[in-house]
Amino acid sequence: MDSVNGTSGTSGSSSAHDSQSASLGAQSAPTAADTREQELSDELENNPDAVAALGALTANPSYAQLSVEQQVAALDAFNAAPNLATATYLQGAAEQTLDPQATPSALTPDAGTLTLDGQTYSIRNGELIGADGQVAGSIRNDGQVQLNSDTAPRSVYDDINTRVQMRELGPDQQMHDLVNLHAADPNGRLDNPSINREMARLATETISRARREAMDMRVVSDFRSVEEQNALYAQGRTAPGRIVTNATGGSSWHNYGLAVDVAFNNANGQPSWPDNAHWDRYGELAVARSLEWGGNWRGITDRPHIEYHPGLGAGEARTMLPAYRQGGLPQVWNNLGLGGP
Ligand SMILES: [Zn+2]
Secondary structure, three states, rough: OOHHHOOHHHHHHHHHHHHHHHHHHHHHHHOOHHHHHHHHHOOOOOOHHHHHHHHHOOOOHHHOOOOOOHHHHHHHHHHHOOOHHHHHHHHHHHHHHHOOOOOOHHHHHEEEHHHHHHHHEEOOEEEEOOOOOOOEEEOOOOEEEEOOOOOOOOOOOOOOOEEEEEEOOOOOOOEEEEEOOOOOOOOOHHOOOOOOOHHHHHHHHHHHHHOOOOOOOOEEEEEHHHHHHHHHHOOOOOOOOOOOOOOOOOOOOOEEEEEEEEEEEEEOEEEOOOOOOOOHHEEEHOOOOOOEEEHHHOOOOOOEEEEOOOOOOHHHHHHHHHHHHHHHEEEEEEHHHOOOO
């Protein structure tokens, strides 16, 4: 054992003892990087995948060799898109910092797919391969994409409708998803003119951040007319099916273009409603953007549902009905100070 340090006898064990003391000392006095890591861990508490990705980054031997300043910079970069792909990129970046000659494979996805501006590329060791089999650009695990035809790089997280799957070959020689995101609004529901623009903007921001955290969300419901709401209310009461709402026509914010429902995409890009902790994170992100989240309601909780009505409560939607009867959606939005469409 002593020969590891090139020493022997007493001086060897003394050296081992010293390094142990140093490491204990580091634990008792947290560095700026330790503090930042704890902040991120607290912030991401409701997204277990993001917390695990953070742990993968900080457990990386190359990351551990960075200076404290470099570690803080890596953690800040991680927080921009806290997911396993970003963590993998930053592990590669740490290796490169320690050895500038290295080109670690962790910097780029080994496989996957990207659909951008209607064009689909397959990913092969960081290269984007077009339908014609030619290299059309490059992609990194931090989500940066550079198409040959573009003058500047862009991020896969810029547009909530970007389809991206970044995959990496694991130690088990199997391909694993680092990130797998499908188009979040394939039916253009947030572009519906009956959805208030401010509502659409806040929903987009919520979903955009969720996607950066590798949560594959999708808009499944937007505006609903008073008549449609009455039909939905009848379900499970005077019509077949199970009860899905307590709101009669005019008492749901959906009726005024101020509510949206989301689901998660499953691995095949189909809407699903998994029973997992990510709903809480979604609700947390929505509330942080001044939206009301149905998951916080008593009685029938509605975790997919977010709504926006500054100054009014969730149960006060019906007070908007006279304005709606008189001047339609623009009058409702005007009364709430939300401007035009
Ligand atoms: Zn809803």
